[in-house]
Amino acid sequence: MKAAVLHNYCEELQIENVDLEEPRKGEVRVKMKAAGICHSDLHVINAHLPLPVPIILGHEGAGVVDAVGEGVTSVKVGDHVVLNWVPSCGKCYYCQIGRPDMCDEAAKISAMGTMFDGTTRFSIGGKAVYQFPLTGTFSEYTVVPERAAIPIRNDVPFELAALVGCSVITGVGAVTNTAKVEPGSTVAVIGAGGVGFNVIQGAALCGAKQIIAIDVLPEKLEMTKTFGATHTINASEEDVISAVLDLTGGHGVDYAFEVIGRPETMAEAYNITRKTGTAVIVGIAAPNESVTVNAFSLPSQSKTLTGSWLGQGNPPVDYPKLLDLYAEGKLKLEPLVSKIYTLDQINEGFEALKAGKNIRGVIRFD
């Protein structure tokens, strides 16, 4: 079985033969059909997210259940599934209070790069190969906990269903669950990548009257208009703060979203938000980085600065719901896929991601 393995940080992934154990109790083997290349995977390659190596990355994927371990009840062989990279435990404090996105157990195990029992199912020559984060979709097959394999309708092409696993739930959920954008609102989105495009279409779904897309690449900014952006700002040519103030009568926007993962643009999101408005940080910075905001503004402008992880969603409920929205023509998925790669071409996909070329590059396993 072939998989793309990261052996050392800041190196290319190696396509090689990897051994995969049978699913154990409560686990499921999935034959991967499609996997999106997300910036969070690049954060691991760049050593911004510290995880053990060697590791199989990839967390935005769809496939078919190929085998189930003892006691599995929620899926059966042949089911189409989207993988869930926050397979919440249902028992911890955050699961109990209805915030499965914040599950302590899933966060702890993801950082270890293992399965829930602390061991790995992937290996090379008897040596453990880790998987990120309880998924590992850059592999022809993967073994995941039952809760990480969410059954879906079987009439959506896998390369579109895969996107729902991360970029769609993260982007749309940041708008609908975290910000709860109301009709008629003004919204700014910093970073028009795979996730940012979904923040834009989420804001359009909520009936925002003004959606300002901000990026450094003119071709991408142009495309944001088909997803509902009403205005665009090229951050490499214009001063973002004054451009947003100009577009909002000097107030700033009701809701700003940072969808890149850089402290400077996170501060920018806060600064373009109007008094009492809400800035939502979606992008993931390295754990040792900090954001600076003006201290006096905290009380005197009374903005809300918050974050959104997995779009504050609940995958078993939200993945099927998002795919239904797609089937009803309310959510765009096809135009998010800029390029299809084979697993062998994965490093090419990461180069394109670094250059910001694709909205989403997707690997198809045929």
Ligand code: APR
């Ligand atoms: N100002 C505006 N846009 C910028 C800037 C900047 N200074 N720097 C980069 N960008 C744009 C890029 O051109 C690109 O279009 O940000 C976008 C980032 O998109 P992707 O690389 O496709 O990243 P994506 O997969 O969407 O993830 C975005 O969300 O979930 C997190 O870990 C993920 O931190 C990452 C973020």
Ligand code: ZN
């Ligand atoms: Zn992702």
Ligand code: ZN
């Ligand atoms: Zn939990």
